[in-house]
Structures are given as structure tokens and as C-alpha cells.
Amino acid sequence: MDKYEHQKIEAKWQKIWDETNINKVDLKKAANPFYNLMMFPYPSAEGLHVGNVFAFVGSDVQGRYHRMNGFDVFEPIGFDAFGIHSENFALKKGTHPARMVPKNIDNFRENQLKKVGNMYDWTHEVDTTSPEYYRWTQWIFLQLYKAGYAYREKAPVNWCPSCKTVLAAEQVINGECERCSSEVTKRDMAQWFFKTTAFAQKMLDNLDWIDWSEKTKVAQRNWIGRSQGAQVVFTIDGHDESFEIFTTRPDTLFGVTYMVFSPEHPMLARIVAPEQRAAVEAYQAQVAKMTEIERQAEGKEKTGVFTGAYAINPVNGEKIPVWVSDYVLMGYGTGAIMAVPAHDQRDFEFATKFGLDIRTVISPDGQVHPLEEAYAGDGRMINSGQFDGTPYKEGIRKVTEWLAEKGLAKFQVNFRLRDWCVSRQRYWGPPIPIIYCEKCGAVPVPESDLPVRLPELENYQPDGSGDSPLKRSPEFYHTTCPECGGPAVRETDVSDNFLCSSWYFYRYPSTDFADKAFDPELTKKWLPVDLYVGGNEHAVLHLLYSRFLCMAFKEIGLVDFEEPFKRFVAHGLIVRDGAKMSKSKGNVVNPDDYIREYGADAFRVYLMFMGAYLEGGDFRDEGVRAMRAFLDRVWTNLTPGDDLQKSEPKDEETLYWLHRTIMAVGNDIQRFSYNTALARLMELLNHITKNNVRNKVVFECYLKMLSPFAPFLCEEMWRRLGHQDSVALQSWPVHVEEHTIRQTVEYVVQINGKVRAKMNLGTGLPEEEIESLVLDDERVRNWIEGKKIVKKIFVPDKLVNLVIK
RNA sequence: GCGAGAGUGGCGGAAUCGGUAGACGCACUGGCCUUAGGAGCCAGCGGCCUCUGGUCGUAGGGGUUCGAGUCCCCUCUCUCGCACCA
Numbered sequence: 001m002d003k004y005e006h007q008k009i010e011a012k013w014q015k016i017w018d019e020t021n022i023n024k025v026d027l028k029k030a031a032n033p034f035y036n037l038m039m040f041p042y043p044s045a046e047g048l049h050v051g052n053v054f055a056f057v058g059s060d061v062q063g064r065y066h067r068m069n070g071f072d073v074f075e076p077i078g079f080d081a082f083g084i085h086s087e088n089f090a091l092k093k094g095t096h097p098a099r100m101v102p103k104n105i106d107n108f109r110e111n112q113l114k115k116v117g118n119m120y121d122w123t124h125e126v127d128t129t130s131p132e133y134y135r136w137t138q139w140i141f142l143q144l145y146k147a148g149y150a151y152r153e154k155a156p157v158n159w160c161p162s163c164k165t166v167l168a169a170e171q172v173i174n175g176e177c178e179r180c181s182s183e184v185t186k187r188d189m190a191q192w193f194f195k196t197t198a199f200a201q202k203m204l205d206n207l208d209w210i211d212w213s214e215k216t217k218v219a220q221r222n223w224i225g226r227s228q229g230a231q232v233v234f235t236i237d238g239h240d241e242s243f244e245i246f247t248t249r250p251d252t253l254f255g256v257t258y259m260v261f262s263p264e265h266p267m268l269a270r271i272v273a274p275e276q277r278a279a280v281e282a283y284q285a286q287v288a289k290m291t292e293i294e295r296q297a298e299g300k301e302k303t304g305v306f307t308g309a310y311a312i313n314p315v316n317g318e319k320i321p322v323w324v325s326d327y328v329l330m331g332y333g334t335g336a337i338m339a340v341p342a343h344d345q346r347d348f349e350f351a352t353k354f355g356l357d358i359r360t361v362i363s364p365d366g367q368v369h370p371l372e373e374a375y376a377g378d379g380r381m382i383n384s385g386q387f388d389g390t391p392y393k394e395g396i397r398k399v400t401e402w403l404a405e406k407g408l409a410k411f412q413v414n415f416r417l418r419d420w421c422v423s424r425q426r427y428w429g430p431p432i433p434i435i436y437c438e439k440c441g442a443v444p445v446p447e448s449d450l451p452v453r454l455p456e457l458e459n460y461q462p463d464g465s466g467d468s469p470l471k472r473s474p475e476f477y478h479t480t481c482p483e484c485g486g487p488a489v490r491e492t493d494v495s496d497n498f499l500c501s502s503w504y505f506y507r508y509p510s511t512d513f514a515d516k517a518f519d520p521e522l523t524k525k526w527l528p529v530d531l532y533v534g535g536n537e538h539a540v541l542h543l544l545y546s547r548f549l550c551m552a553f554k555e556i557g558l559v560d561f562e563e564p565f566k567r568f569v570a571h572g573l574i575v576r577d578g579a580k581m582s583k584s585k586g587n588v589v590n591p592d593d594y595i596r597e598y599g600a601d602a603f604r605v606y607l608m609f610m611g612a613y614l615e616g617g618d619f620r621d622e623g624v625r626a627m628r629a630f631l632d633r634v635w636t637n638l639t640p641g642d643d644l645q646k647s648e649p650k651d652e653e654t655l656y657w658l659h660r661t662i663m664a665v666g667n668d669i670q671r672f673s674y675n676t677a678l679a680r681l682m683e684l685l686n687h688i689t690k691n692n693v694r695n696k697v698v699f700e701c702y703l704k705m706l707s708p709f710a711p712f713l714c715e716e717m718w719r720r721l722g723h724q725d726s727v728a729l730q731s732w733p734v735h736v737e738e739h740t741i742r743q744t745v746e747y748v749v750q751i752n753g754k755v756r757a758k759m760n761l762g763t764g765l766p767e768e769e770i771e772s773l774v775l776d777d778e779r780v781r782n783w784i785e786g787k788k789i790v791k792k793i794f795v796p797d798k799l800v801n802l803v804i805k
Numbered sequence: 806g807c808g809a810g811a812g813u814g815g816c817g818g819a820a821u822c823g824g825u826a827g828a829c830g831c832a833c834u835g836g837c838c839u840u841a842g843g844a845g846c847c848a849g850c851g852g853c854c855u856c857u858g859g860u861c862g863u864a865g866g867g868g869u870u871c872g873a874g875u876c877c878c879c880u881c882u883c884u885c886g887c888a889c890c891a
């Protein structure tokens with residue numbers, strides 16, 4: 001028998017699979033469609049990351065398993081190649097992204113993805129930077145615009161001084177840029193937004209039924225951040241001005257001792273008292289200079305300034321001072337709050353610092369106690385006029401209703417979610433297809449003029465001016481108005497890269513259509529996606545944006561479903577030797593090296609064996625070697641030969657191990673428990689080698705079950721057993737129930753819950769028979785001698801527990 | 806602070822229902838084979854003890870149960886997400 005030469009075998013089958021298009025699905029005719037999606041990679045110059053391989057292989061195992069179970073599996077892949085990441089890298093290397101990206105894609109496809117051995121249908125590849133693709137990204141922008149889901153507004157937006165562009169709220173992580181970790185500042189700019197907030201409630205509601213990893217749903221619920229309360233109207237004393245505040249605790253309205261406006265609140269300038277104007281303006285200037293991190297630093301001491309103005313409390317007509325402080329955010333609620341220091345910790349700190357009144361209005365026992373901190377616990381209302389004695393929860397409703405009757409309040413739901421800021425002042429993205437005309441205003445580019453091509457600029461550096469580099473190209477910038485034909489200019493911002501990735505899975509089945517983004521018939525047949533496997537780091541980015549877009553599509557009438565992914569499974573993260581992988585630590589796993597040295601199969605098997613797929617794992621070099629040794633043992637033991645038995649094995653043990661394995665491996669794969677599935681296969685191999693099993697049926701079943709994990713090796717061995725067709729196209733083996741049960745089982749005999757004996761007894765014997773056999777056993781007799789049996793527990797085919805006294 | 810998840814040998818990790826804790830693998834130890842081993846094969850491998858047996862043991866403490874890694878309560882530690890969100 002020749003040696004297991006992985007390089008030869010893998011190259012051979014990769015070529016044959018490629019040439020025969022073994023993974024191509026007839027999308028129109030498929031009877032039993034299963035859309036198996038994985039998160040398409042960003043084609044970096046460094047090459048495929050081991051985390052990508054881990055994610056993709058785990059997804060591919062599902063694809064292969066489903067195909068062997070009768071599904072027509074569509075498993076496409078593509079490249080998310082627009083975006084700041086590519087652009088920054090190109091800038092650093094001094095090349096042009098338009099020249100760099102195709103090279104990277106080529107490397108990903110030919111040298112990496114194909115070698116890994118996933119069942120990709122390469123006839124439906126997608127590249128977001130190709131005009132054939134981004135033409136439709138722009139078209140989608142226009143559909144949203146026409147339907148009122150896209151709007152342009154001047155607003156304080158997140159600005160990354162290093163990337164020199166604005167960012168969406170989701171792309172600011174703890175005050176830092178998601179891409180480069182620079183501190184983000186606020187900047188007032190006119191930007192394009194998508195109305196994600198229009199679907200806040202629906203996105204929240206649907207989380208109750210979509211089949212997604214719980215942790216992903218939790219992250220989304222958190223991010224959407226629904227809170228229920230009341231909007232209450234206050235008036236300014238001596239001014240003809242009123243303003244609204246949002247509160248979740250209208251029951252504490254009698255405890256309001258001051259009001260706070262956010263420094264950005266537009267009403268401030270009109271109400272501030274003359275003698276306080278200088279102080280307020282100085283404070284506003286000071287806050288404006290701070291970064292988000294400085295402003296939100298934990299434990300930061302409260303700052304603020306009195307405005308000199310007074311508000312009137314609608315519940316009792318009291319005059320209360322109005323302050324300005326940066327602990328009130330313009331972007332949430334109404335940008336102004338009522339402060340109840342007795343029952344809100346932030347207000348408590350502020351009031352303590354500035355010597356403002358603290359008035360208890362909720363008490364567990366009806367008494368006022370001195371407070372060390374705000375009291376947020378249960379209790380009844382006190383010092384609250386006619387509401388005294390009302391439990392606070394009831395008070396929330398009653399006070400709101402009472403004010404509502406007078407037109408001073410209403411029940412209100414607030415969301416933390418903001419609209420999606422999609423403008424980017426960068427070069428490497430799809431230009432936003434809008435033209436500005438002095439006469440006609442913002443005019444959408446006619447669909448027939450799409451794509452608005454991204455010009456090949458040699459000088460594409462962002463300049464931090466707040467304008468995209470595209471503005472520096474007169475040929476691009478100046479155009480004519482599609483409506484009146486007069487002189488006009490183009491929008492020069494490009495759209496957020498996350499827009500490209502919010503719809504790529506609609507495009508995969510429809511890559512053959514040049515005249516539409518996605519074909520309605522194919523979309524109806526293949527979408528929503530059956531299974532999406534990916535990293536949870538996209539819980540509030542890609543996965544949220546994709547849901548928004550799908551809901552907008554549904555409203556517009558482009559699709560008839562409102563959730564794009566029927567099932568989403570978040571895989572775990574992998575670390576190396578217990579530590580996070582990072583370039584600076586120099587402990588990054590380069591998949592190419594391992595694939596070359598041990599083979600893609602050994603690498604795949606190891607990644608899936610390393611730990612629980614949904615939890616992540618710890619990558620160790622010895623582990624890869626061990627998996628190579630495992631595959632070597634498969635290779636040397638499951639060999640063809642004249643000595644092979646052709647029919648089902650006769651001995652009970654072999655039948656038991658085989659059928660038990662078939663049953664377990666299928667179950668394990670279905671619940672993504674790949675490490676235990678492989679452990680089962682190792683056990684079966686141990687049985688085969690120990691007992692020198694030489695049985696063709698056993699070998700064939702074995703190769704089928706191992707093939708999702710080690711497709712190359714299993715294909716080669718399958719053919720050597722005399723087959724003309726691929727192992728990947730075989731049916732998954734079916735276990736026979738009776739073979740999974742042995743004639744005897746090992747009973748555990750417990751005395752008072754402690755294991756005292758183990759006995760091999762007949763399977764399925766009645767309780768009485770087992771009992772007499774157990775009581776006959778010498779060990780058992782020794783334990784119960786002179787004692788009384790007070791209780792007997794019998795678990796069929798498993799255990800007997802005797803309780804003695 | 807709030808929310809979610811986790812804590813099991815020297816290590817990675819098993820243990821659908823409450824029913825043999827430590828599957829499978831790594832590392833290690835001994836043996837076989839070998840000119841050689843970073844190969845292969847066989848055996849051992851949680852701690853302790855009076856060692857064919859006993860006893861303790863799944864972060865710590867309590868509880869429910871015939872029986873708890875698993876269920877309940879309290880405490881501690883770690884990871885992730887959100888965080889001055891009114």
C-alpha cells in the first residue's frame with residue numbers, strides 16, 4: 001500500500017471537482033433547496049485568516065451533511081472587497097486598491113479557498129467591487145430613497161480623525177473607531193441616513209421567533225434598547241417656550257428638583273438668562289472639544305452650569321432650576337431630562353455636587369430616610385399629593401394618565417437604536433447615486449444611468465476636509481441635472497461598506513442576471529437563507545443592517561419575507577495556546593503552512609476537533625499533528641483488498657459500534673457538536689483496528705461519515721474501494737435501531753447512591769429478574785448484610801440503587 | 806452598574822432526560838519493535854489510603870433528591886456584549 005500523500009491526493013481531487021463542477025446546483029430545477037450561507041470574507045493582502053477557515057469549514061460540514069441527506073445544497077462564496085480596510089492597506093503599500101483587490105481575490109480563490117476543500121459553487125461568485133455588483137448596490141440605495149427610507153440631514157455625527165470619515169453608531173466601539181481604534185469625535189455634517197429606526201419594533205418583535213443563536217439575539221435586543229415610559233411637557237417660566245422630556249419614571253415627577261439640558265440642545269440659546277450666558281457658552285465650548293471617550297469616561301465627575309432659567313413642573317406648578325450638563329445626551333430621548341436625585345444615581349451625584357435639593361417621593365415604608373445614594377427600589381409614592389400611597393408601578397401609569405388628560409404627557413416608547421449613517425468620505429466604495437442641482441435639489445441618478453462608476457483616481461487619500469476624495473475629480477464631480485439638464489454636481493461620498501454586505505446573499509443565486517439585482521423567481525425559491533453560520537462580532541453590524549434592509553425590501557415589495565436568515569448560528573472564537581491571536585504577538589496561524597505540511601483534511605479535522613464549534617477552541621500545533629496521525633491510521637486500516645467481507649458484519653460488537661456511531665455522528669453534526677462526532681469516529685476506528693475488522697460495508701459507512709470533515713482523503717479511499725461516483729454525493733448511512741442495542745448491558749449497582757458493583761446482565765430483562773440477580777451477587781450481599789432494604793430504584797438497562805438502613 | 810455565558814485531571818475538552826464523572830485527543834510514564842526516532846504497536850495515567858478494596862473529588866458554601874457536574878439559593882472568579890440611555 002502506498003503512503004498517504006496528501007498533497008498529491010488533494011491536488012488531484014481539487015482539479016477533478018473543479019473540472020466536473022461537482023458542486024454546481026441547478027438553481028431552477030432543484031427539488032429540495034437548501035441555501036447554506038457563510039459570511040463572505042474581506043480579501044485581505046495577508047490572505048485567509050485561520051478564523052475564516054474555522055468558520056467556513058464548520059459551515060461546509062453542514063452543507064455536505066445536508067447534501068448527503070437529500071438536499072440540493074447551494075453553497076456560494078464571494079468577496080466583500082470594498083471598504084476602508086482595503087483602502088487603508090493600499091494606501092500603506094502605495095498601491096491602488098483597484099489593482100490590489102483583484103490580486104487578493106485571485107489569491108483567496110485559487111491558492112486558499114479551493115485548497116480548503118469546501119463545496120463552493122464557483123459559478124456564482126460575487127465581488128462587491130465589480131460594477132456589475134455595485135450597480136445594484138446603488139440601485140438599492142435609490143429604491144430606499146424613493147420609498148422614504150433614505151434621507152439627508154445635517155447632524156452631529158461620529159467622525160474618525162484617522163480614517164477621516166464619519167461612522168455609523170454601530171461602528172463606534174467604546175468611543176473608538178471599529179476599524180482603527182482611534183478616538184471618535186463629533187462633527188456636525190450633512191449626511192445620508194437609512195431609517196433603521198422605522199423597524200426598531202419589528203426587529204425586536206421578530207427576535208422572539210427567528211431561529212438564531214441566543215447570544216446574537218441578546219446583543220440585538222440590547223442594541224435596539226427599547227424603553228417604555230412617558231413624554232412629559234414642561235414650560236419655561238417667563239418664556240413662551242415649552243419642551244419635552246422622556247422619563248421611565250413619571251411616578252417620581254413630584255421629586256423633580258431641577259432640569260438638565262444637553263449642551264447641544266437648540267433651545268438653550270433662547271432661554272439662558274443674560275447673566276449666565278457667558279458661563280453656559282463657555283461650558284458648551286468646553287464640551288464640544290472633548291472626545292466621546294473623555295465625555296463618557298467611567299466615574300467621571302459630573303460637570304454642569306446653571307442656565308438662570310426656571311421650568312414649571314406640570315404636576316404641581318413648582319419653579320425648578322434648569323441646568324446644562326454633558327451627562328445628558330442629545331442623541332437619546334429629547335436631549336433634556338427631569339432630574340430626580342432621590343431616585344436616580346446620576347441625578348443624585350449631580351445634586352450632591354451642586355447642592356441641589358434631594359426630595360424622596362418613593363419609600364418602602366412611607367418614611368423619609370437619609371440617603372447615601374439614590375433609592376431605586378420598590379415602594380409607594382409619598383410627598384406626591386393625591387397619589388400618596390400608590391405603589392410606584394401603578395403610579396407610573398396613573399400619573400401619566402392624569403397628565404395626559406390635561407394634554408401634558410403621553411405614553412412613549414424610546415429606542416436606543418439610531419438611524420444608520422451610510423455616507424463615507426472615502427474613495428473605495430460605491431458612489432452614492434445622487435445629483436445636486438441648484439434648481440431641482442437632490443435628484444436620484446436615473447436607474448438607466450447606473451452604475452455611477454467609481455473613477456480610477458491616482459490620488460485617493462482622504463484629506464479630512466469632510467469631503468470625499470471624489471470631490472477633487474472635476475470630471476466626476478461636475479455633471480448635468482437629469483431633470484432640467486442644467487449644471488449640477490454629484491454626491492461625492494461613497495456608501496458604507498456594510499451596505500454592500502447587507503444584500504450579497506440575494507445576488508448569489510442571480511449572478512446570471514445582468515438586468516436585475518435579483519430574480520424574483522429564484523429569490524422566492526432560495527430565500528430566505530436556510531442556514532447562516534458566522535461570527536457574533538457582526539451581531540449589531542452586518543446582521544442588524546441585513547435585517548433592516550430585508551424589512552425595507554418587504555415594504556417596497558421586492559421580497560415577500562421580512563427576515564433574511566431563517567437560522568443563524570454563531571460559531572465561537574479560536575485562540576492559540578490560550579491567548580488571543582494577533583499580529584503584534586506573532587502567534588497568528590497561517591492556514592497555508594498547515595495545509596501544505598499536514599494537508600487540508602488534517603487541518604479541517606483538527607479545527608473541528610479542537611473544541612466545541614459554538615464555543616471556540618484553543619489551537620495547538622500538536623493537535624494538528626495528532627489529527628494527521630488519525631488520518632494516517634484511517635488510510636492504513638481502511639484499505640481495499642480481496643480479503644474484504646462484502647456484506648454486513650456478523651458479530652454483535654462490530655454491528656453495535658457501527659450503528660451506534662452512525663446514530664451519534666448524525667446527531668452530533670446536527671447540533672454542531674463536531675468535536676464529539678469526530679471522537680465517535682475515532683472510537684469506531686479503534687474498534688476496527690483492535691479487532692482487525694475487514695468489512696467493506698463498515699469501511700464505506702466510515703468514509704461517508706468522515707467525508708464532510710476530510711473530503712479529499714475520503715474521496716480517494718472511496719474510489720479505491722471501487723466506486724465511480726463521488727463519496728460526497730452518497731446518501732448518509734442509516735442506523736438500524738436493533739444494532740445499537742447489545743445483548744447484555746453493564747448494570748451499575750448502587751447502595752445508597754454509591755456505586756458498589758457493576759454487572760453484565762441481559763438487555764431488557766424485567767425488574768424482578770434483575771433484582772434477584774443483583775441480590776445474589778456476593779459484593780452486594782456483603783453490603784446489605786444485617787441491613788434492611790427500604791427502597792429500590794430501578795432504571796431499565798442502566799442501574800439499580802438499593803437504599804438500606 | 807445592567808445583560809448573557811462560563812468555571813470539570815498536567816492540557817484541549819466529553820457527559821441530550823438528574824443515573825458509572827473525566828469519552829475522544831494531547832502531554833507524560835513503562836514496555837515492544839528499531840541502526841535510529843519528533844514513526845508504529847501494547848499498557849498505565851484525578852488526589853489520598855491500610856491498594857483484588859476503600860475514600861475524597863466537577864470554583865466555594867448551603868439545599869432538594871434514593872442519587873447532583875447537571876436542579877434551587879448564596880458567594881467568588883473569568884469571558885463577552887451594552888453602558889451617564891433618563
